[in-house]
Amino acid sequence: MEDRKTPSVIDRYFTRWYRTDLKGKAREDHCILQHSNRICVITLAESHPILQNGRKIKNINYQISDGCSRLKNKVSGKSKRGGQFLTEFAPLCRITCTDEKEYTIFSCIRGRLLEVNEAILDRPELLLEKPSTEGYIAVILPKFEESKSITEGLLTREQYEEVHSKRTNQQEPSLVQLAL
Amino acid sequence: MLSLKEKDRPIIRKLLAAGCCARCVLRFCCMGTSSSYKQSYEDIQKELLEFIGEENSQQSHDASGHTEDPPNKRIKMEDAISTDDSVASEEPKTDLDICPVCLGVLQDFCNQTFVKQVSDAVKKEQYVLESLVLTVSLPAQLSVREQSCWLHVKQEVRDKSMCLGKDDVIQVKDAFKWAIQGKIGQELGAAVLASSPFEVGVGFAHPQTEEDCHFLATTCPDCFKPTKNKASIFTRMAVVKALEKISDENFKRRYPCPPKKPSSKCTALDTTCLHTSVFTAGRYNKYSRELPQTPWVIDGERRMDGSVEELIAAPLLSSFRADGFNFSSSGREDVDVRTLGTGRPFAVELLNPHRVKFNKTEIKKLQETINQSSDKIRVRDLQIVTREATSRMKEGEEEKTKSYSALIWTEKAVSNTDLEFLENMKNLKIAQKTPLRVLHRRPLAVRQRVIHSISTTYLDTHHFTLKLCTQAGTYIKEFVHGDFGRTKPNLCDLMKTDADILELDVESVDIDWPPAIPD
Numbered sequence: 111m112e113d114r115k116t117p118s119v120i121d122r123y124f125t126r127w128y129r130t131d132l133k134g135k136a137r138e139d140h141c142i143l144q145h146s147n148r149i150c151v152i153t154l155a156e157s158h159p160i161l162q163n164g165r166k167i168k169n170i171n172y173q174i175s176d177g178c179s180r181l182k183n184k185v186s187g188k189s190k191r192g193g194q195f196l197t198e199f200a201p202l203c204r205i206t207c208t209d210e211k212e213y214t215i216f217s218c219i220r221g222r223l224l225e226v227n228e229a230i231l232d233r234p235e236l237l238l239e240k241p242s243t244e245g246y247i248a249v250i251l252p253k254f255e256e257s258k259s260i261t262e263g264l265l266t267r268e269q270y271e272e273v274h275s276k277r278t279n280q281q282e283p284s285l286v287q288l289a290l
Numbered sequence: 291m292l293s294l295k296e297k298d299r300p301i302i303r304k305l306l307a308a309g310c311c312a313r314c315v316l317r318f319c320c321m322g323t324s325s326s327y328k329q330s331y332e333d334i335q336k337e338l339l340e341f342i343g344e345e346n347s348q349q350s351h352d353a354s355g356h357t358e359d360p361p362n363k364r365i366k367m368e369d370a371i372s373t374d375d376s377v378a379s380e381e382p383k384t385d386l387d388i389c390p391v392c393l394g395v396l397q398d399f400c401n402q403t404f405v406k407q408v409s410d411a412v413k414k415e416q417y418v419l420e421s422l423v424l425t426v427s428l429p430a431q432l433s434v435r436e437q438s439c440w441l442h443v444k445q446e447v448r449d450k451s452m453c454l455g456k457d458d459v460i461q462v463k464d465a466f467k468w469a470i471q472g473k474i475g476q477e478l479g480a481a482v483l484a485s486s487p488f489e490v491g492v493g494f495a496h497p498q499t500e501e502d503c504h505f506l507a508t509t510c511p512d513c514f515k516p517t518k519n520k521a522s523i524f525t526r527m528a529v530v531k532a533l534e535k536i537s538d539e540n541f542k543r544r545y546p547c548p549p550k551k552p553s554s555k556c557t558a559l560d561t562t563c564l565h566t567s568v569f570t571a572g573r574y575n576k577y578s579r580e581l582p583q584t585p586w587v588i589d590g591e592r593r594m595d596g597s598v599e600e601l602i603a604a605p606l607l608s609s610f611r612a613d614g615f616n617f618s619s620s621g622r623e624d625v626d627v628r629t630l631g632t633g634r635p636f637a638v639e640l641l642n643p644h645r646v647k648f649n650k651t652e653i654k655k656l657q658e659t660i661n662q663s664s665d666k667i668r669v670r671d672l673q674i675v676t677r678e679a680t681s682r683m684k685e686g687e688e689e690k691t692k693s694y695s696a697l698i699w700t701e702k703a704v705s706n707t708d709l710e711f712l713e714n715m716k717n718l719k720i721a722q723k724t725p726l727r728v729l730h731r732r733p734l735a736v737r738q739r740v741i742h743s744i745s746t747t748y749l750d751t752h753h754f755t756l757k758l759c760t761q762a763g764t765y766i767k768e769f770v771h772g773d774f775g776r777t778k779p780n781l782c783d784l785m786k787t788d789a790d791i792l793e794l795d796v797e798s799v800d801i802d803w804p805p806a807i808p809d
C-alpha cells in the first residue's frame with residue numbers, strides 16, 4: 111500500500127479560491143475553500159503575513175465594532191435564519207500579533223455567516239499550525255443563486271501561485287518602505 | 291316495493307310538478323332503504339305515479355272540493371307510454387326532461403349502460419380485484435340546486451315528521467352509489483366494501499349551469515378566496531360553506547325555487563381507478579463504492595448511473611404493476627460507502643398497485659429477480675408489510691447502534707502497539723457539529739454521540755483497519771478526519787497525527803425490523 115495518501119479532505123471535496131493583498135494591504139492574502147455543496151470556509155492563505163517569520167499571536171477579536179460581535183452570530187433551522195449577512199469586505203475578526211501589528215480578516219464573499227471558529231480564541235497556535243483546517247476563521251453560506259457568481263472575482267489556485275512566485279522575486283514591501 | 295307514507299304524497303306531488311326525477315323524489319321523502327334506488331328508473335316512476343294516482347282517485351271520490359292541480363299531464367302521458375314496453379327503453383325520457391336537481395345523474399347514469407361503461411374502464415386497467423368502493427364527484431352547483439329544492443319542499447318534509455331536516459334528505463351521492471355500485475361490483479366480480487382499498491371514481495360535469503354558484507360570491511365573498519391550485523374558486527367545499535351562511539330569504543331572492551330545468555344532462559368524466567399503496571420491506575447490502583442510495587442529481591443532471599432504490603424498486607414496480615414508488619430506509623450510506631453484514635432495513639411504498647396479492651414463493655422469486663438484476667446490491671427478508679409497521683424502521687433510530695469498518699491512513703508512521711490504546715476506549719463521548727458536507731441542508735447543531743467500542747487491525751506503518759460500534763447518527767468520516775476540528779475529539783486528536791479515512795463499510799445496522807425470513 112502506498113505511503114502517501116492520495117487527495118486530502120480539502121482536495122476531495124473543496125475548491126480553493128484566493129483573494130490577494132486584501133484592501134490593498136500587501137500580502138494579506140485570504141483563502142476561500144468552497145465545498146461542492148456551496149458552503150465556504152474562510153482561512154488565511156499560507157502567504158499571509160501572520161504566518162511568516164515565526165510571528166506569534168497576541169489576540170484574536172471577533173468584536174468587529176461596538177455594536178457587532180461575530181461571536182453573537184446564531185443561525186437556526188435548515189434555512190439558517192438569523193445569521194449575519196456579510197458582504198465581500200465585511201470584517202470577520204482582527205488579529206494582533208505579539209509585534210503589535212494588527213490584521214483584519216475579511217469575509218471575501220457575500221453570504222450568510224454560519225459560524226466562526228471559537229477554538230482559535232483558546233488556542234491561537236491552531237491558526238499558525240493548521241491555518242487551512244483547524245485554524246479556519248469562519249464558515250459562510252452563499253445565497254443559492256449566487257453560489258456560482260461569488261467566486262467570479264477570486265483567483266484560482268494557479269493564479270494565486272503565479273502571484274506568489276512573482277512576489278518572491280521582489281523585495282519585501284517593508285524594506286521598500288524603509289528605502290523611501 | 292317502495293314504502294311510501296301518506297305524508298309523502300304532498301312532497302311527491304310538489305316535486306314531480308317541479309320536474310324532479312323519480313330518485314330525487316325518493317331522496318326528499320328521506321327514503322333510507324338503499325334497495326329502493328336500485329330498481330329501474332321506470333319502476334320507481336311507475337310506483338310513484340300509482341301512489342299519487344291512488345290519492346287522485348281518492349280525491350275524485352272526495353267531494354271536499356280540493357282543487358290542487360293533478361300532477362301534470364306530461365307525467366301521465368309518459369306513464370301511459372312506458373307501460374307499453376318496459377324492456378325496450380329503460381330510461382324513457384327525452385332531453386327536455388332532465389331533472390333540475392340532480393341534472394340527470396340519478397336518471398341517466400344509474401342504468402346498465404353506465405354500469406358497463408364504468409366497468410369496462412376499470413377492466414381496461416387490468417387490476418386484480420377482490421373488492422371496490424365507489425367515489426362520486428359532483429358539480430358544485432348541485433349543492434345550490436339541492437338547497438333550492440329543499441326550500442321548495444321544506445314545509446312538506448317537516449310536516450311529514452317533526453324531526454326531519456335537511457340532513458335527513460338522502461344525498462345525491464349516496465342515492466347514486468346505492469343505485470349503481472352493486473351492479474358495478476357484479477360486473478367486475480368484486481365485493482362492494484366501504485373499507486375497500488380499491489377506489490373507482492366517477493365524476494360529472496355540467497358547464498351549462500356553472501353560473502348557478504356565482505351569486506354566492508356576492509353573499510359570502512370570504513368563502514371564495516382565490517387559491518393557487520384550483521382552476522375555479524367555486525369548489526364544492528366553498529359552495530357548501532357559503533350555503534350554510536346564507537339565509538333562506540336571501541337565497542330565495544337570488545335563486546329560483548324550485549331550480550330551473552336544464553336543457554341538457556351532465557356529462558360523465560373519465561372513470562378513475564386508485565388502489566391504496568402496498569408496502570414491501572427488506573434489508574439490502576450495497577457492494578459498490580460508486581452507487582448512490584437514491585438518484586444523484588446536481589443542477590438537474592444525473593451524476594452517476596443507477597441507485598440502490600432503483601435497483602430494488604424496478605422489479606417491484608413491474609410485479610405489482612404500480613404507478614410509482616417511495617423508498618425509505620433506516621439511515622443511509624454515502625455513495626462511496628458499502629453496506630455489508632445483514633444489510634440495512636428498507637421499505638418501498640408501491641403507489642396504485644394493480645396487483646397486490648403474492649404468496650411467499652412469489653415474493654421469494656421476486657427477491658431473486660432483484661438479486662439477479664445486479665451484483666452491486668443484494669436484498670434479503672423481502673416481504674409485504676403494513677403501512678404502520680414501516681414506522682418501526684424509523685422508531686428509535688437514534689438509540690440503535692451501527693457497526694462500521696474503516697480503512698485509515700495516518701501521516702505519522704504507527705506500529706501495532708500504537709493502536710492498542712484505542713481498543714481500551716469504551717463508550718467514548720464525542721461532540722459533533724453538523725458536518726460541513728451536510729450543513730447546507732441540515733440545521734447547525736452540536737450533537738453528542740457515543741462510540742461504544744473500537745477495535746483495530748494493523749496493516750502497515752501508515753494504514754490500519756478501524757472497527758467501530760457507534761450510536762446511530764454518528765458521522766464516521768468526520769470522527770476520523772475531524773472536519774476542521776468541528777468533531778471533538780477526533781481520531782487525529784486521539785492519535786496525535788493527521789489521519790484520513792480511505793474506505794468505509796457499514797458492517798451492521800442493529801434494527802430488528804423487518805423480521806428475518808428463513809430461507
Ligand SMILES: [Zn+2]
Nearest residue numbers: 311314389392
Ligand atoms: Zn334527480
